[in-house]
Amino acid sequence: MTAVKISVPGTTANIGPGFDCLGAALTLHNHFVFSPLEGTDSTLEIRVTGLEADRVTADESNLAYQAFAKFYQHLGKTRPPVAIEIELGVPLARGLGSSATAIVGGLMGANQLAEKPLTQAELMQLAIEIEGHPDNVVPALLGGCRLAASEGSHWQICEIPWHSDIVPVVAIPDFELSTAEARKVLPTEYSRADAIFNPAHLGLLLRGLETGNSDWLRVGTLDRIHQPYRQTLIPGYDAVRQAALAAGAYGMTISGAGPTLLALSSPIQTAEVTSAMRTAWQGEGITSTVRSLQIDRSGATVG
Numbered sequence: 404m405t406a407v408k409i410s411v412p413g414t415t416a417n418i419g420p421g422f423d424c425l426g427a428a429l430t431l432h433n434h435f436v437f438s439p440l441e442g443t444d445s446t447l448e449i450r451v452t453g454l455e456a457d458r459v460t461a462d463e464s465n466l467a468y469q470a471f472a473k474f475y476q477h478l479g480k481t482r483p484p485v486a487i488e489i490e491l492g493v494p495l496a497r498g499l500g501s502s503a504t505a506i507v508g509g510l511m512g513a514n515q516l517a518e519k520p521l522t523q524a525e526l527m528q529l530a531i532e533i534e535g536h537p538d539n540v541v542p543a544l545l546g547g548c549r550l551a552a553s554e555g556s557h558w559q560i561c562e563i564p565w566h567s568d569i570v571p572v573v574a575i576p577d578f579e580l581s582t583a584e585a586r587k588v589l590p591t592e593y594s595r596a597d598a599i600f601n602p603a604h605l606g607l608l609l610r611g612l613e614t615g616n617s618d619w620l621r622v623g624t625l626d627r628i629h630q631p632y633r634q635t636l637i638p639g640y641d642a643v644r645q646a647a648l649a650a651g652a653y654g655m656t657i658s659g660a661g662p663t664l665l666a667l668s669s670p671i672q673t674a675e676v677t678s679a680m681r682t683a684w685q686g687e688g689i690t691s692t693v694r695s696l697q698i699d700r701s702g703a704t705v706g
């Protein structure tokens with residue numbers, strides 16, 4: 404078997420009220436190459452290059468390898484010696500689904516090397532089990548904007564139309580926030596008012612994403628499940644949000660678990676929104692990279 408190459412897009416999860424169920428794939432990618440290791444005693448070699456490469460472990464604790472190992476454990480087979488090359492284009496622990504890329508990359512690499520015993524749906528199920536929630540791994544695997552809802556252990560996945568007039572602008576600060584930390588600050592119980600607020604706003608958001616209706620997007624990005632609790636972990640959140648809205652963004656949310664902030668903008672306002680978010684963060688003493696992206700339609704690809 405020769406080497407297999409897998410490309411996996413980063414993602415923006417939640418998009419406001421869609422906590423743990425809605426996410427979209429973005430046009431920034433991590434690349435993985437899996438090669439059988441032959442003619443050596445070693446069972447694992449990992450090389451990481453690209454963005455903040457020194458922050459990713461190159462041993463058995465590596466998340467892409469953990470997913471690779473989980474695949475063989477699921478099949479009840481011994482995992483083969485493997486060399487993994489990882490080229491990072493998705494910033495780590497910033498709310499852009501870097502962990503989902505590693506999980507999807509590791510599972511797909513293993514499936515290819517094993518000559519595809521699992522279907523895409525089975526890989527998706529395993530990926531959701533490893534990540535613990537579907538909103539990053541599903542769009543990372545399938546591409547597009549996806550809503551995931553479970554019935555017992557079975558998942559219904561629905562593609563959400565994303566209007567061409569909506570540009571995702573991501574403002575990525577130069578500090579990390581791990582998903583585990585950002586989940587710790589969430590309450591375990593919510594009021595009835597909050598339980599009503601979120602599904603109403605999610606419905607509005609989905610119609611806003613489909614139609615490009617600016618009022619539905621503005622109101623539909625509001626949320627009471629995670630953002631009110633997490634925004635305190637993101638210095639400059641209020642300033643960047645006000646700047647993005649003043650520059651004409653339809654709405655602004657925390658991307659995934661943060662700290663990246665996601666503005667939804669019309670194409671004509673994108674340059675202004677981008678510059679306003681960068682300047683607002685600069686005013687708080689925080690350096691950021693602000694990029695306007697597109698929705699990745701392909702998901703994880705082989706070759």
Ligand SMILES: Nc1ncnc2c1ncn2[C@@H]1O[C@H](COP(=O)(O)OP(=O)(O)OP(=O)(O)O)[C@@H](O)[C@H]1O
Binds near residue numbers: 416489658
């Ligand atoms: N390409 C990769 N290969 C191996 N491990 C990775 C890779 N990318 C990310 N990781 C691991 O995932 C961790 C980040 O996961 P975390 O869930 O905290 O953030 P995220 O996935 O970037 O954000 P979010 O889930 O909010 O979108 C990294 O610290 C690293 O351990």
Ligand SMILES: N[C@@H](CCO)C(=O)O
Binds near residue numbers: 424538539582586629
């Ligand atoms: N839905 C997840 C996405 C980040 O992995 C969260 O907000 O915690």
